[in-house]
Amino acid sequence: MTDQPEKPPAPTGRAESREIIELRRLKEEQPDLSAAVDLQIELLQLQRRVQLRVPLPSIKLDTEYLNAQLPNGPILRFEHLPIDWSDVRFLLRATASAMRNHDALEAAEVRRVDEICRDASRLPLVLRSWYDSVRPGGGDIDPSAAGLETVFQQALRPVLTRCADAILAKTDLSRWHHHICPLCAGEPDLAVITRAAERFLICSRCAARWRFDQIACPFCLNDDRTKITSLASRDGRYRLSCCDSCRRYIKAFDARVGSRPVLPPVDGVATLPLDAAAIQRGYN
Ligand SMILES: [Zn+2]
């Protein structure tokens, strides 16, 4: 017996490698999820190619300033996003192509992405319409991009998570109790239940987290316990809160059960069987 660790320590500054390791493990444990895991790994690798060179958002990164913005609504505006258009075009096309290769996108949709990318004057308008469409009073998404929301969400992830990390480090979200993201106004698509039994919602776009009521539906705000149906995965690691009022549901990672922190790109794939169970019960 020696004190030597079995493996060298993981390199630092490569946050997504943990995600890729966990995704590979998931694939071994649940071969049914192979296709979804492979796609997610490919997307993470694409995003990583640009992630490290995304600059800071063009918003004043000052605690007093940011905290003062919060009562007016989500603080990260489209004009704050540090967008490099050639990177965005690359990511949009590569995301669409990866999704197509894994049967997650139709050929006609790939062509639509390509058309949007080819028109340099239109791309910013289309992207802004997608970004603002979730904001209260933000208008509709440009018709040319309708149905391509997932492609935009994945392609913009390096920019949005970079902005979120920079802003969250300086902002106190403890007084934000709304159901939408305090930064980008996105909807949550996952939650984490902490060891203190609090629930934090995780933004589907920028991955920001904020505390939210433990019971209420984050889509219609129904908080009548008798109108919330709960389901859990067999190992208890994941929970589903299904709203019988609006018929939507939110998934949660229960950190009291899991032996690792929540990793949205991993947990999103690991919960696909729960999505199927919810859809089968008529939720969406
Ligand atoms: Zn967000």
Ligand SMILES: [Zn+2]
């Ligand atoms: Zn609801």
